Amino acid sequence: xxxxxxxxxxxxxSPHLQVWRWHVTMLTxxxxxxxxxxxxxAALLAAIWVIxxxxxxxxxxxYMALLGSLVGKLALFLITVSIxxxxxxxxxxxxxxxxxxFDLKTADASSxxxxxxxxxxxxxxxVIAATTGALG
Amino acid sequence: MSQFRTPLSRARGRxxxxxxxxxxxxxxxxxxALVPLMLWTVYAAxxxxxxxxxxxxxxxxxxxxxxxxxxxxxxxxxxxHSGLRVVIEDYVETLGLxxxxxxxxxxxCVFAGGLAIFSIxxxxxxxxx
Numbered sequence: 001x002x003x004x005x006x007x008x009x010x011x012x013x014s015p016h017l018q019v020w021r022w023h024v025t026m027l028t029x030x031x032x033x034x035x036x037x038x039x040x041x042a043a044l045l046a047a048i049w050v051i052x053x054x055x056x057x058x059x060x061x062x063y064m065a066l067l068g069s070l071v072g073k074l075a076l077f078l079i080t081v082s083i084x085x086x087x088x089x090x091x092x093x094x095x096x097x098x099x100x101x102f103d104l105k106t107a108d109a110s111s112x113x114x115x116x117x118x119x120x121x122x123x124x125x126x127v128i129a130a131t132t133g134a135l136g
Numbered sequence: 137m138s139q140f141r142t143p144l145s146r147a148r149g150r151x152x153x154x155x156x157x158x159x160x161x162x163x164x165x166x167x168x169a170l171v172p173l174m175l176w177t178v179y180a181a182x183x184x185x186x187x188x189x190x191x192x193x194x195x196x197x198x199x200x201x202x203x204x205x206x207x208x209x210x211x212x213x214x215x216x217h218s219g220l221r222v223v224i225e226d227y228v229e230t231l232g233l234x235x236x237x238x239x240x241x242x243x244x245c246v247f248a249g250g251l252a253i254f255s256i257x258x259x260x261x262x263x264x265x
Contacts, residue, residue: 037219043216043248050252053192128182134183
């Protein structure tokens with residue numbers, strides 16, 4: 001048997017951020033991670049919501065007051081943007097997984113599409129929420 | 137990830153663990169399931185927000201709503217665990233910290249997901265009114 005390598009040969013690494021010119025496909029990739037991590041926190045908030053609902057009226061009222069506060073509403077709006085952004089970006093990834101829409105022009109266009117969709121869908125949902133009395 | 141490799145695999149200097157495809161596929165399958173579930177979740181949130189706690193509990197107790205809510209939590213926590221796992225593997229360098237973060241990710245997802253799903257079942261089986 002030949003002698004083993006003294007250590008692992010350095011694997012190629014991702015290029016560092018500072019040597020890359022910013023472009024929109026890079027932004028959407030980073031945003032997909034950021035919103036994913038943000039939605040991790042959102043899921044924990046949703047878990048606390050259903051736990052307090054099962055716990056009783058007092059716990060539920062306290063938690064709903066927290067969510068209904070200014071900070072709570074701001075967090076919920078950002079969560080709504082994150083849901084729609086991450087959903088659209090996820091569908092875009094599925095299209096890529098099918099081997100389609102890889103060319104630069106399409107990738108740039110779909111980058112802007114998912115960003116705009118995330119913001120517009122969130123605003124639309126909050127307008128609907130306001131008209132149906134969900135915002136108190 | 138090199139610290140997690142066995143001496144033999146390091147000596148060979150190449151190779152994956154040969155089970156990455158399963159993780160990749162489960163991320164995709166859960167993401168497809170979450171598309172309709174998250175649209176339903178947004179609808180449910182708007183519907184439930186103005187309701188009193190008891191009225192909200194009655195709505196959740198309906199079989200379709202209870203099942204959709206359990207599925208949303210189960211698949212979301214599964215998907216979250218997969219996603220954050222990759223983030224930890226990418227950014228946390230030291231072995232001890234990486235191991236602790238991966239374990240914390242798993243335990244938080246199972247614990248919070250378990251509590252949420254148990255709470256829905258408790259509401260659905262009428263233990264809360």
